[in-house]
Amino acid sequence: MLVEHGTRGTRITAVNGPAARAGAMIGQALKDARAIYPLLQVEQADPDADIKLLDRIAHWALRYSPIVMMDGNDGLLIDIEGCAHLFGGEARLIEDAITRLSRAGLTAHAALADTPGAAWALARFGAGAESGLISPIGESALTARLLGTPALRLDDDVVLLLSRLGLKSIGQLQDLPRATLERRFRSREVARSVQWRLDQLDGTIREPLRPLRPPAPFRVTMPCPEPALDTAAISFALNELLLRLQYRLEEAGQGGRHFHFICFHADGGSSDIAVRLSRPDRQAGRIARLFADRLEQIDPGYGIDAFVLAADDVAPMELPQKSLTQRSDTTFERDDDERLATLIDTLSNRLGTQNVTRLAPAASHLPERAWRNTAPVVQGNTVLWQDAHEAEPHAMPLNTAARPLRLFARPEAVDVIAEVPDGPPMRFTWRRVARAVIRARGPERVAPEWWVPGWKDNGQVSAQTRDYYEVEDREGRRYWLFRAGLYDDPPQDQPDWRPRWFVHGLF
Amino acid sequence: MSTQLERLRDQIHQIEGRTKTFAALKQRESTIKRWQFGDEAIDACLPEGALSYDSVHDFSPDHSTNAAFLSLLAALLIVRLPRKGRILWCTTLQDARENGVLYGPGLRMLGLDPGRMIIAHLKKERDLAFVLEEATRAKALAAVVGEGPPLSFTATRRLVLAAQESGTPCLTLNTGRTVSASAATTRWRVAPIVGPPNPEDPAGPGFPAWSLTLTRARGSAPFSCNVCWNDETHSFNLVSPSRDGALLPREAQSGQILPYDQRGNPQRRSSLSTQTAGRGGHSQAS
Numbered sequence: 001m002l003v004e005h006g007t008r009g010t011r012i013t014a015v016n017g018p019a020a021r022a023g024a025m026i027g028q029a030l031k032d033a034r035a036i037y038p039l040l041q042v043e044q045a046d047p048d049a050d051i052k053l054l055d056r057i058a059h060w061a062l063r064y065s066p067i068v069m070m071d072g073n074d075g076l077l078i079d080i081e082g083c084a085h086l087f088g089g090e091a092r093l094i095e096d097a098i099t100r101l102s103r104a105g106l107t108a109h110a111a112l113a114d115t116p117g118a119a120w121a122l123a124r125f126g127a128g129a130e131s132g133l134i135s136p137i138g139e140s141a142l143t144a145r146l147l148g149t150p151a152l153r154l155d156d157d158v159v160l161l162l163s164r165l166g167l168k169s170i171g172q173l174q175d176l177p178r179a180t181l182e183r184r185f186r187s188r189e190v191a192r193s194v195q196w197r198l199d200q201l202d203g204t205i206r207e208p209l210r211p212l213r214p215p216a217p218f219r220v221t222m223p224c225p226e227p228a229l230d231t232a233a234i235s236f237a238l239n240e241l242l243l244r245l246q247y248r249l250e251e252a253g254q255g256g257r258h259f260h261f262i263c264f265h266a267d268g269g270s271s272d273i274a275v276r277l278s279r280p281d282r283q284a285g286r287i288a289r290l291f292a293d294r295l296e297q298i299d300p301g302y303g304i305d306a307f308v309l310a311a312d313d314v315a316p317m318e319l320p321q322k323s324l325t326q327r328s329d330t331t332f333e334r335d336d337d338e339r340l341a342t343l344i345d346t347l348s349n350r351l352g353t354q355n356v357t358r359l360a361p362a363a364s365h366l367p368e369r370a371w372r373n374t375a376p377v378v379q380g381n382t383v384l385w386q387d388a389h390e391a392e393p394h395a396m397p398l399n400t401a402a403r404p405l406r407l408f409a410r411p412e413a414v415d416v417i418a419e420v421p422d423g424p425p426m427r428f429t430w431r432r433v434a435r436a437v438i439r440a441r442g443p444e445r446v447a448p449e450w451w452v453p454g455w456k457d458n459g460q461v462s463a464q465t466r467d468y469y470e471v472e473d474r475e476g477r478r479y480w481l482f483r484a485g486l487y488d489d490p491p492q493d494q495p496d497w498r499p500r501w502f503v504h505g506l507f
Numbered sequence: 508m509s510t511q512l513e514r515l516r517d518q519i520h521q522i523e524g525r526t527k528t529f530a531a532l533k534q535r536e537s538t539i540k541r542w543q544f545g546d547e548a549i550d551a552c553l554p555e556g557a558l559s560y561d562s563v564h565d566f567s568p569d570h571s572t573n574a575a576f577l578s579l580l581a582a583l584l585i586v587r588l589p590r591k592g593r594i595l596w597c598t599t600l601q602d603a604r605e606n607g608v609l610y611g612p613g614l615r616m617l618g619l620d621p622g623r624m625i626i627a628h629l630k631k632e633r634d635l636a637f638v639l640e641e642a643t644r645a646k647a648l649a650a651v652v653g654e655g656p657p658l659s660f661t662a663t664r665r666l667v668l669a670a671q672e673s674g675t676p677c678l679t680l681n682t683g684r685t686v687s688a689s690a691a692t693t694r695w696r697v698a699p700i701v702g703p704p705n706p707e708d709p710a711g712p713g714f715p716a717w718s719l720t721l722t723r724a725r726g727s728a729p730f731s732c733n734v735c736w737n738d739e740t741h742s743f744n745l746v747s748p749s750r751d752g753a754l755l756p757r758e759a760q761s762g763q764i765l766p767y768d769q770r771g772n773p774q775r776r777s778s779l780s781t782q783t784a785g786r787g788g789h790s791q792a793s
Contacts (some may be wrong), residue, residue, distance in 0.1 A: 135534035267571055340593060346641055347627055355628040360620040371611035376593075376625050403616050405579050406607030433572070438701065441711030472712035476699035477576055497712035505717065506575045 002045040003030050013045045017107070043178065044174035047073060056269050057106075058212055063264040063306045064093060066215035075123070077116050079209050086221060094132035104268040113140035116207045117200035121151035121170070141202035145171030152197040158190055173198060216310030218256065219242045227266045227303025231295050234263065234304065238291055241309035242284035249311060255280025256311030263298055264306040271298050275349045278341050278376065280317040286342060290349050344376050364451060367468075367504065368407065379424055401444045402470045404480040404505030411502035414481065421487050424469045430503050435473040442469035443483075464499075465489075470507070542588055542676070545742025552764055554693070554726035562692030563667050567657075568679040569698035569718075574654075574682035575606035576699045579617075580651055580679050583736050583743070586619050588676070592649035595642045597627040597635060599655050602682050612641045618741060623665070629655070636662035636732065643677045644669040644764055650676050656683030664690040694723040702735045703746055714738070716746055732764045 001024055002014040010030040022037040050073050058076055061068045064087070067079035073181050080093060087093040094110050101108040107328075109129035111122035118140035125147045126133045135143040144151065147170050149162045165184055167173055173181070178195060185191040199205040220241050228234055238261060249255060257280050262272040275290040296443055349358040357373035364370050416428040424440035446466045449455050466482040472478070485499035541557040543550040550556050558564060566581065568574045585594055596609055611621035625703060626647075627638055632655055637652040656678065658666070668692050670677050679691065702716030716735035723729060734743045745764070 173688060260550055336592065339645050343595075343642060343645040343647050344625070347638060350637065351634065352628060355630070357626050357628075359609070359614070359624050359626065361611065361621075367610075367612070371621070373626070404607075404610055404614040405582055405613040405617070406575055407610035407613070408607045411603070431572075439704070439712045441708060459524060470712055472701065473703070476701040476716060477573065478699075478712055478715065505610060506615070507579060507613075507712075 001033075001040055002043050004045045005045075011258050035229040045286050050074070057101075059262075059270045059272075060099075060264060060268050062212070062262060062270065062308065063221070064097065066219055066310070067209050069209040071120070075120070077120070077209050079116075079211075080112070087225075090134055091132070094134065098130075098132050100268070111135070114138060114144070115140055115201060115203045116209060117153065117197065118144050120153060120203075121147050121201065125151040133365065141174070144201055145169065145174065149173065152194070152201065154193060154197060158193065161185070161190070162194070170198075170201070174202075184435055191413065214312075216260065216312045217314050218245060218248055218252075218254070218311040220309050222307045224305050224307070227300075227305045228263075228307075229300050231298070231300075234298055234300065234307075235288075235292075235295055237307045238283065238295070238309070239288055241307060242288055245309055245311055246282045246284045249282035249314075249317075253316055254311075254314045255282045255317030257281075258312035259291075260308075260310045260312060261291060262308040262310070263300075263304045264308070265301050266303040267301065273297055275345070276353055278344045278348070280313075280315045281341075282311070282317065286345075290345055293350065341432045357473070364449075366446065367403065368409075401468075402480075402507075404478075404507050407505040411482070411504045414501050414503050416481070416483075416501040422467075425471060425481060425501065428501065430479070435475075435477070435479075437471045438474055440469050440471040442471075443467035444469075446482075468504070479503055480505035480507065539667075543586075545587060545740065546734070546744050548745055548764055549732060549743065552721070552727060552730050552732075554724050558676070559692060560676045561671045563663060563670055563677045563690070565663070565679045565681065565689050565691035565694045567686050567694070567696050569696060571682070571684045573697075574602075574680070577680045577682075577697055578606070578609070579715055580662045581680055582617055582619060582698055583715075584661060584678065585650055585652070586617055586741060587743075588650055590649040591622050593625050593647070595625045595627060596650050597629060597638050597642070597651070598604060599629045599632050599635065601632075602654050603628060603692075606682065610716060620753070623649075632656055636666070639677060639679070640669050642664055643675050644673050646673045646675065648675055652676065652678045652680065654680040654682050657681050657687040657689065657730065660688045660690060666690075667692060670678045691723075692725055693721060696720040698724055700733060714746075730764050736790060753765065 001010060001016065001019045003010050004013045008029075012024055012026055012028045012030060012033060015024045015026060019040060022040065024033040024037065024040060032041065054070055054073060054076070058068050058070050061076055061078055065078050065080045065083045069077040073076050080090070084090045084093050087096055088111055094112055098108055098110055107130070109123045111126055111129050111133040113119035114137065116281045118135065121144045122133050122135060122140075124130050126143075133503070138205050148168060149159050149170060152159075152170060152173075154162075162168075167176075169301060173194065179196065180192040180441045182188070185194075196205065200207045222237055222241055225235070228237060241261075245256075245259075257277045257394045258274060259277075260272060260274045262270055264270045273291065275287065275294070277287075277290075281287065339409045344356060353375070354389055356376060358376040360372050362370055412430065414428045414430045416425040418425050424442055425437050427434060427436045429435070444467070446468060448463050448465060464485040466484050468482045470479060471479050471481055480503070482504055483499045483501050485497070487499060520565050538648075542560060543553070543557045564584075566577050568577055598609070608626065609626060614621045614624065627642075629635055629638065635653055635655045636658050639651060639658075640662070642648060642651045663679075666677055666679075669675075670692075679689075696719075698718045700716050700718050702712075702714040704713040705711055714735040714737060716733060718731070720731040721727070721729050735744045735746045736742075737744050
């Protein structure tokens with residue numbers, strides 16, 4: 001029995017079979033229940049853990065269908081349309097689900113109906129839902145007639161109101177003409193909500209489920225007769241599924257960019273791995289290679305009894321025709337592109353997508369914003385910076401001032417001695433080493449982006465005027481230094497403020 | 508006979524829609540495809556007169572705090588690389604923090620389009636060997652550059668085999684604190700030095716310059732020299748030290764190539780410079 005402390009004392013939030021037989025009820029005060037049966041075992045309720053468990057079960061339930069939705073903190077709605085035959089019919093599917101859950105130590109009530117509303121009502125309030133309840137096709141609304149009004153998913157006060165009106169079962173509500181139903185309620189919203197739920201029950205209003213993850217358009221499953229226990233078996237299943245998926249994608253002329261491999265554990269729960277591709281593909285061999293060094297991340301545990309492979313982010317994919325005889329320059333390039341795409345996929349799946357990037361120009365004169373990292377593109381020619389400049393000469397000015405080869409993400413503060421306050425540095429100390437400057441070029445003045453709203457609050461350094469110097473020290477090392485701020489323009493509240501120096505890059 | 512053949516070949520080229528004649532293509536292949544420093548004296552000392560494509564070139568700094576300054580040399584060598592295509596530059600996240608990230612506009616200043624660069628940031632140093640090998644083997648890139656602590660001997664050996672198989676050059680830049688045994692085809696030690704002044708702006712930083720030491724190479728004797736990068740010709744030039752420690756451009760005084768003895772010091776015998784050049788030239792012919 002689980003309890004929760006609330007404003008109205010300690011209340012029971014969940015009871016198991018024996019406790020219910022002893023007379024404990026959900027919502028009852030703990031002391032009342034103890035008065036009836038003093039030997040009740042009480043545990044503190046942990047709603048977060050409940051949600052986590054439900055989430056795990058929901059992911060496990062993806063074995064039955066790609067569309068699974070968590071309902072409150074104690075229910076799952078599964079759309080098994082078109083999936084039942086994979087498990088030998090609806091009855092077998094429900095039986096399978098209930099036995100598996102009970103083996104995992106969970107008590108489940110299940111019902112199968114035409115609409116989510118009817119299934120919800122039957123699973124929670126129908127007699128015999130412990131062993132799975134299946135309403136005949138097209139008769140869900142009839143099956144639900146005998147259930148009480150709480151099965152309509154209405155607010156408690158609406159249910160109370162209905163019972164005061166003498167309406168106790170769904171059947172009674174269904175028999176009433178709609179117009180009279182509306183007249184019985186004081187507010188129109190309440191009447192609407194009752195009608196809405198009734199319509200959902202019989203399917204007049206469609207009730208779409210919000211799945212855990214959007215269902216993949218291409219998905220292949222493989223149940224195992226014997227649980228798979230080692231990586232070899234998993235990789236065998238993966239290769240088999242990849243071939244089947246490749247066949248289906250080929251038929252549709254499509255390729256996927258995201259492949260998701262889910263393993264369902266015999267003892268409940270699931271584990272999954274995914275690979276991302278830089279462009280649509282379906283070639284089983286290539287995708288298997290990307291999965292290869294991830295397979296060991298799957299812990300088979302007590303065995304895996306079903307596998308699912310799904311292709312997401314699907315796009316039409318035309319097969320480049322390889323020339324039979326001539327090896328012209330274009331086929332060379334295409335081969336190169338293909339190999340490059342494969343390489344980029346290998347690297348991004350190993351290192352993480354955000355760690356394999358390309359440098360792209362950005363329209364800003366602030367050095368740290370003049371570029372950005374983007375995903376490497378492999379289509380035909382590269383986006384060259386020269387082209388970007390020619391396309392937008394105003395946005396991408398061709399800067400001829402010196403720029404370093406390496407830029408620090410965060411400029412590093414240095415101590416500088418300069419001949420004159422506004423002049424280039426004579427010597428400076430960076431990383432505890434004093435460096436004597438023998439040659440310097442500059443300054444190159446970079447103004448802050450004063451036209452951007454809120455530029456002054458944008459951190460101290462980027463709100464200040466910077467003077468950049470390219471300097472060379474006595475050992476031939478070259479640095480890009482800047483002085484942040486102007487001597488004649490100190491901040492108003494700090495009269496003894498002085499500009500600071502930073503190293504921003506190395507040549 | 509041969510002229511008739513060439514005419515026929517030209518005709519085929521025209522049918523194929525290529526603009527260049529066969530002879531021009533042939534010429535282009537024989538002249539452009541070598542990867543050289545651009546200074547005859549240095550190139551003559553290299554094995555077969557050029558840096559080879561299908562090999563690993565390893566660069567170590569004279570001191571680990573100078574590791575960041577290796578990347579300019581590597582980038583400029585890639586500017587000299589007569590190949591189109593992408594370049595993969597791998598760096599560990601730790602090096603990116605320590606030495607800064609590769610900066611697009613800076614690459615562009617060197618004449619290397621940043622759009623050609625693919626940057627791979629490695630969270631773990633031990634991924635470096637895998638990434639470099641995979642990239643070198645892929646036959647998809649013009650060159651591969653890897654920055655990080657030195658690889659194990661086995662890893663470098665595998666890398667050399669991958670480079671031989673694919674013909675993709677791999678440059679490894681050692682940013683670690685140690686130098687370890689390596690199977691790299693050529694190994695260089697690099698120290699930044701004060702370059703010759705820019706004649707247009709003598710007060711500003713001059714040409715970037717390095718003291719280069721080839722400590723190991725198959726098929727050539729180790730040597731040491733001072734080179735600077737000439738931005739106008741896009742080539743490396745020999746420079747020589749003058750009395751006050753500053754360097755003069757090559758026009759002022761011819762630079763020297765000094766043989767390098769294994770104990771680590773260049774031998775100061777100027778007469779050897781011509782000998783080495785001669786040997787290099789000989790191996791090129793054979």
